[in-house]
Amino acid sequence: MAVAERRERERVARREAILDAAEELTANVGYEALRMDAVADAAELSKGTLYLYFQNKQELCAGVAARLIGDFIPLLEAHVADARSGLDAARRVLESYCEFTRENPQHFRFALTWLSAGEKLDDGTEAFRSYQQRVGEVLQHAVVAIERGQQDGSVRTDIEPLPHAVQLWSSMLGVILIDLNKESISQRIPVPVDLDQVVDLHIDAMARALGGKEQA
């Protein structure tokens, strides 16, 4: 029986090693340009072996993304812990998520794909379930922040926390999308905008919209 347990440990370790290789490659080239052959080379395995640990490329990417966002959650919690009010906590959730995506831009790309994928996605695999659950946790922090703000008076009391948490998170996605690609977008759009300030403007706007009392 001890053999079975060791085998299971080795299996988990190998899976992690594959994810290590994929994560490093992904950080450089992104999920789209990630090549399964390259992952196999980097992990010193044959390509066929990858498919013993992951159903397909999507699930491998989901595994990478799930680990990344899993590492983010403690950071988010630490950053929220110092909040002076519920409204401040909500700000910190948004700021933390933005900082996380700046450090892991490829992860954000994966999130966009995941959100847009519609029915075409192999849900149900372990990696995807893990990813989904962690996204839910992040969202929950926004809900808690709003509820706290309604209790301490920093957030309007005539709104429902959960739908507004989703609104906060959704709108932040769009703003982050612009922020991550601001160099190329500012070249493309025939309008001279400083895209550096968009995130800050948005967080301020959200705070103003949520705020229980008037505030400059």
Place this chain on the structure above:
Amino acid sequence: MAVAERRERERVARREAILDAAEELTANVGYEALRMDAVADAAELSKGTLYLYFQNKQELCAGVAARLIGDFIPLLEAHVADARSGLDAARRVLESYCEFTRENPQHFRFALTWLSAGEKLDDGTEAFRSYQQRVGEVLQHAVVAIERGQQDGSVRTDIEPLPHAVQLWSSMLGVILIDLNKESISQRIPVPVDLDQVVDLHIDAMARALGGKEQA
């Protein structure tokens, strides 16, 4: 010389015919799943011919997107024309864009790809320049709405119109992304949210944040 002119007309017409075929296919399956062979079949041409009219698949998609957003601009202008105030005009810009993406969800997917593409994109082709210019026009309508609101008192005067127009537009992107995929997302996220109201909540929040005077 008359021959050269007729040839040019025929060339434009054929290009439009290719775009017609691609647009119809795209509406069904999206840009990702669009197959160049299928476009060629639908246009009753060989695949090689497509590449005489478009540099690559990306540019063909950009051509479809540029036509779609070109058709949208008059609708946007009509909808904004009835606005009672600058703030109302800003709302209408957001509402119109949302309605447009609901009718042309695949176009929105293209926009996301375009925004995320970074350097990997063959800019400079005619289709892309046309697309970019029209996106700029839509953005300009948001700028004008904010300026009008600052003059009629419906929008705060301590903000810069252009950066805030970008903030409005960016955040709307994220909200629309969720709205377009709400069915699959609500199944995936381990939280029971009614995603139907997110767009309305967001537009209200934006109006509140922009508003010159306090309003419920």
Place this chain on the structure above:
DNA sequence: GTCAGGCACTGACCAATGGTCATTTTGGCC
């Protein structure tokens, strides 16, 4: 009328790449 030149078009072909599976290797157990 006819013939050369050129233009639009063709479709067989190529390269890249995600995924498969028959076969080989490994390692534990008797």
Place this chain on the structure above:
DNA sequence: GGCCAAAATGACCATTGGTCAGTGCCTGAC
């Protein structure tokens, strides 16, 4: 040493975006 199951392999396949040498029709000159 022999046997078996699990793990791993890598040659192979199917799909698909893109290419290019070749075909044929139209035109304008003579």
